[in-house]
Amino acid sequence: xxxxxxxxxxxxxxxxxxxxxxxxxxxxxxxxxxxxxxxxxxxxxxxxxxxxxxxxxxxxxxxxxxxxxxxxxxxxxxxxxxxxxxxxxxxxxxxxxxxxxxxxxxxxxxxxxxxxxxxxxxxxxxxxxxxxxxxxxxxxxxxxxxxxxxxxxxxxxxxxxxxxxxxxxxxxxxxxxxxxxxxxxxxxxxxxxxxxxxxxxxxxxxxxxxxxxxxxxxxxxxxxxxxxxxxxxxxxxxxxxxxxxxxxxxxxxxxxxxxxxxxxxxxxxxxxxxxxxxxxxxxxxxxxxxxxxxxxxxxxxxxxxxxxxxxxxxxxxxxxxxxxxxxxxxxxxxxxxxxxxxxxxxxxxxxxxxxxxx
Amino acid sequence: xxxxxxxxxxxxxxxxxxxxxxxxxxxxxxxxxxxxxxxxxxxxxxxxxxxxxxxxxxxxxxxxxxxxxxxxxxxxxxxxxxxxxxxxxxxxxxxxxxxxxxxxxxxxxxxxxxxxxxxxxxxxxxxxxxxxxxxxxxxxxxxxxxxxxxxxxxxxxxxxxxxxxxxxxxxxxxxxxxxxxxxxxxxxxxxxxxxxxxxxxxxxxxxxxxxxxxxxxxxxxxxxxxxxxxxxxxxxxxxxxxxxxxxxxxxxxxxxxxxxxxxxxxxxxxxxxxxxxxxxxxxxxxxxxxxxxxxxxxxxxxxxxxxxxxxxxxxxxxxxxxxxxxxxxxxxxxxxxxxxxxxxxxxxxxxxxxxxxxxxxxxxxxxxxxxxxxxxxxxxxxxxxxxxxxxxxxxxxxxxxxxxxxxxxxxxxxxxxxxxxxxxxxxxxxxxxxxxxxxxxxxxxxxxxxxxxxxxxxxxxxxxxxxxxxxxxx
Numbered sequence: 001x002x003x004x005x006x007x008x009x010x011x012x013x014x015x016x017x018x019x020x021x022x023x024x025x026x027x028x029x030x031x032x033x034x035x036x037x038x039x040x041x042x043x044x045x046x047x048x049x050x051x052x053x054x055x056x057x058x059x060x061x062x063x064x065x066x067x068x069x070x071x072x073x074x075x076x077x078x079x080x081x082x083x084x085x086x087x088x089x090x091x092x093x094x095x096x097x098x099x100x101x102x103x104x105x106x107x108x109x110x111x112x113x114x115x116x117x118x119x120x121x122x123x124x125x126x127x128x129x130x131x132x133x134x135x136x137x138x139x140x141x142x143x144x145x146x147x148x149x150x151x152x153x154x155x156x157x158x159x160x161x162x163x164x165x166x167x168x169x170x171x172x173x174x175x176x177x178x179x180x181x182x183x184x185x186x187x188x189x190x191x192x193x194x195x196x197x198x199x200x201x202x203x204x205x206x207x208x209x210x211x212x213x214x215x216x217x218x219x220x221x222x223x224x225x226x227x228x229x230x231x232x233x234x235x236x237x238x239x240x241x242x243x244x245x246x247x248x249x250x251x252x253x254x255x256x257x258x259x260x261x262x263x264x265x266x267x268x269x270x271x272x273x274x275x276x277x278x279x280x281x282x283x284x285x286x287x288x289x290x291x292x293x294x295x296x297x298x299x300x301x302x303x304x305x306x307x308x309x310x311x312x313x314x315x316x317x318x319x320x321x322x323x324x325x326x327x328x329x330x331x332x333x334x335x336x337x338x339x340x341x342x343x344x345x346x347x348x349x350x351x352x353x354x355x356x357x358x
Numbered sequence: 359x360x361x362x363x364x365x366x367x368x369x370x371x372x373x374x375x376x377x378x379x380x381x382x383x384x385x386x387x388x389x390x391x392x393x394x395x396x397x398x399x400x401x402x403x404x405x406x407x408x409x410x411x412x413x414x415x416x417x418x419x420x421x422x423x424x425x426x427x428x429x430x431x432x433x434x435x436x437x438x439x440x441x442x443x444x445x446x447x448x449x450x451x452x453x454x455x456x457x458x459x460x461x462x463x464x465x466x467x468x469x470x471x472x473x474x475x476x477x478x479x480x481x482x483x484x485x486x487x488x489x490x491x492x493x494x495x496x497x498x499x500x501x502x503x504x505x506x507x508x509x510x511x512x513x514x515x516x517x518x519x520x521x522x523x524x525x526x527x528x529x530x531x532x533x534x535x536x537x538x539x540x541x542x543x544x545x546x547x548x549x550x551x552x553x554x555x556x557x558x559x560x561x562x563x564x565x566x567x568x569x570x571x572x573x574x575x576x577x578x579x580x581x582x583x584x585x586x587x588x589x590x591x592x593x594x595x596x597x598x599x600x601x602x603x604x605x606x607x608x609x610x611x612x613x614x615x616x617x618x619x620x621x622x623x624x625x626x627x628x629x630x631x632x633x634x635x636x637x638x639x640x641x642x643x644x645x646x647x648x649x650x651x652x653x654x655x656x657x658x659x660x661x662x663x664x665x666x667x668x669x670x671x672x673x674x675x676x677x678x679x680x681x682x683x684x685x686x687x688x689x690x691x692x693x694x695x696x697x698x699x700x701x702x703x704x705x706x707x708x709x710x711x712x713x714x715x716x717x718x719x720x721x722x723x724x725x726x727x728x729x730x731x732x733x734x735x736x737x738x739x740x741x742x743x744x745x746x747x748x749x750x751x752x753x754x755x756x757x758x759x760x761x762x763x764x765x766x767x768x769x770x771x772x773x774x775x776x777x778x779x780x781x782x783x784x785x786x787x788x789x790x791x792x793x794x795x796x797x798x799x800x801x802x803x804x805x806x807x808x809x810x811x812x813x814x815x816x817x818x819x820x821x822x823x824x825x826x827x828x829x830x831x832x
Binding site for chain 1: 555628766
């Protein structure tokens with residue numbers, strides 16, 4: 001009998017060792033971590049979710065989305081997650097503080113979603129992807145979640161409801177029919193948009209490394225580039241995408257764009273300040289769309305930072321020199337009275353390479 | 359002190375309790391195979407078989423995992439544990455009726471788990487997706503069955519204990535504590551943040567490597583010496599394998615989260631654990647390998663080949679685990695098909711083949727009948743072997759290729775996915791082969807049960823009915 005007790009006790013101890021190291025010790029070390037007040041925003045990080053987003057987390061869990069999408073970004077030393085444009089910093093334990101359970105995922109058949117809200121701000125775009133994942137990327141292997149939508153017949157004489165899914169012409173249903181996202185779809189979109197790794201929050205020194213740099217000695221992160229990345233994520237990525245590739249046929253790419261590289265800052269600063277309308281040729285493709293003006297939203301420093309970030313971002317194949325706040329200020333003053341969008345013809349009238357500092 | 363029971367008496371006491379567990383296990387084996395095949399196909403043909411809420415990839419994949427783990431492997435393992443303990447203790451199985459009932463409830467629990475996941479009630483903790491009530495049902499019926507096996511062991515007539523009994527007891531003791539600890543800390547009263555994931559990963563790995571690992575090794579330590587008429591020469595080596603596995607197992611799951619939200623000092627233990635797993639595997643392989651060459655030519659039975667295949671899969675798993683640990687450290691194998699290769703070689707290969715060998719060995723003794731179609735047994739063995747081999751090669755090579763592409767940000771993500779799909783297709787073929795083999799077993803078992811009912815049940819019913827017929831005639 002005593003042998004039996006020895007056997008069971010020994011087994012319990014042997015199995016308990018890994019439990020002590022992987023569950024108990026971490027619980028004692030980081031189990032009491034709380035939220036942190038961010039100086040920049042005055043908010044407690046991580047933020048709580050809205051009611052809709054909480055419901056959306058349940059939809060995400062029920063569908064087992066974590067079987068294809070991870071929610072954990074590794075540092076540049078461990079993988080290319082950040083350089084793929086999936087986020088601006090690696091994941092930290094505190095990011096998951098409010099999750100029950102955190103759905104970190106172990107396989108990547110789709111892109112990482114830890115910072116999806118940081119690179120995508122448009123619920124309609126997410127809903128479109130759920131309705132037909134191949135509408136903008138023909139090779140996507142994500143199944144269509146059309147059961148999250150209802151097809152409704154429009155009563156004659158009625159216009160479409162505000163929450164109708166706006167489809168591109170080639171996918172639009174026949175006239176008289178509208179596609180409405182079900183409440184689960186809206187909740188899921190709200191949850192996806194709430195996935196955000198706050199760039200301002202770092203527990204320790206940021207682990208972002210400029211491309212190609214060795215791990216030691218650790219360079220200081222460039223505050224201008226960090227600001228530019230943040231502005232880009234907030235204002236530009238919704239259309240030009242976090243990878244700078246834009247959207248074929250809709251929004252032109254910034255990566256490798258002939259409007260950015262080797263043409264000086266005069267044209268791009270004007271576009272950012274007062275917007276652009278009319279057919280424009282970028283990398284051999286014609287785009288006919290509208291870009292909104294940002295004159296009142298963005299400061300000279302913001303515009304200079306984002307153009308410096310975009311123009312000098314090597315992974316996108318860009319190599320334009322930095323833009324300074326003074327250069328932006330000069331253009332802003334010069335075009336003070338302009339109240340309309342620029343057209344590509346007007347911009348092309350400005351000489352090539354004007355303003356290029358020697 | 360009563361006299362030891364004969365083998366035939368013991369088998370008769372196990373017939374319906376263990377037989378019903380095996381029947382359930384084979385049912386879930388086929389279900390798990392079907393679901394896993396569907397999930398595998400959905401990966402490269404996303405619109406197959408049309409858009410249905412119940413059959414989205416994430417649900418089917420999780421349901422297949424639950425069906426294999428708690429349906430097939432755990433039921434077959436419990437049956438194996440009960441029969442081996444009764445046989446080696448030379449005493450009849452205690453609490454046969456309780457076993458029969460608890461087995462029914464366990465099946466109900468698995469049904470709840472699988473349907474619950476398909477209907478969208480998953481808990482979201484990988485491995486422990488079964489909704490709460492299903493987990494409680496599983497645990498409760500487990501306690502009844504484990505008590506039966508333990509009581510049988512305590513009434514043993516044989517002197518001393520064997521290696522096989524120690525492995526069985528290790529499995530029986532590990533399940534409730536690991537299952538409860540993981541459910542408690544990841545699902546019922548979750549810890550905070552990433553700690554839930556850590557508890558879940560620890561629990562799932564421990565269930566795989568200890569609960570199923572000990573059962574699989576018990577099967578091998580029973581089958582190989584018996585089939586080859588070679589005794590275990592160095593029991594101390596087998597014991598060393600047992601204790602090193604118990605020490606290392608729980609560490610090795612958490613490496614899948616390396617570099618992400620979990621602090622490095624936690625996940626680092628994970629890849630070190632995955633590398634160290636090679637140690638128990640090597641020890642066990644060293645203690646079992648002398649038996650591979652033993653026995654005469656006539657003893658190369660299908661059962662023995664299932665056991666040999668299981669041992670080969672275990673060794674392959676050890677090697678892959680080392681590569682996985684080191685590859686995760688350098689960020690290559692993480693988030694790729696490589697993890698699938700490691701898990702499939704272990705679960706379908708080692709655990710699956712070992713328990714299938716036990717089923718093929720045990721059922722004819724329990725029913726006192728031969729398998730009606732021996733050709734199907736050989737076919738099953740060939741199909742299962744090739745499926746495991748295909749997983750081991752295609753998913754390991756594919757996973758490494760996928761990881762190397764993922765590391766290079768200049769290759770767009772879609773291209774990475776598309777270049778990995780051929781390997782995923784090979785995986786679907788493997789799932790198809792494995793399912794085909796499982797169907798051969800199911801058909802064989804159904805034919806055998808039909809014969810058993812004709813031989814054993816009809817005469818009994820006939821004897822009951824005889825007086826009635828006479829009355830009618832009169």
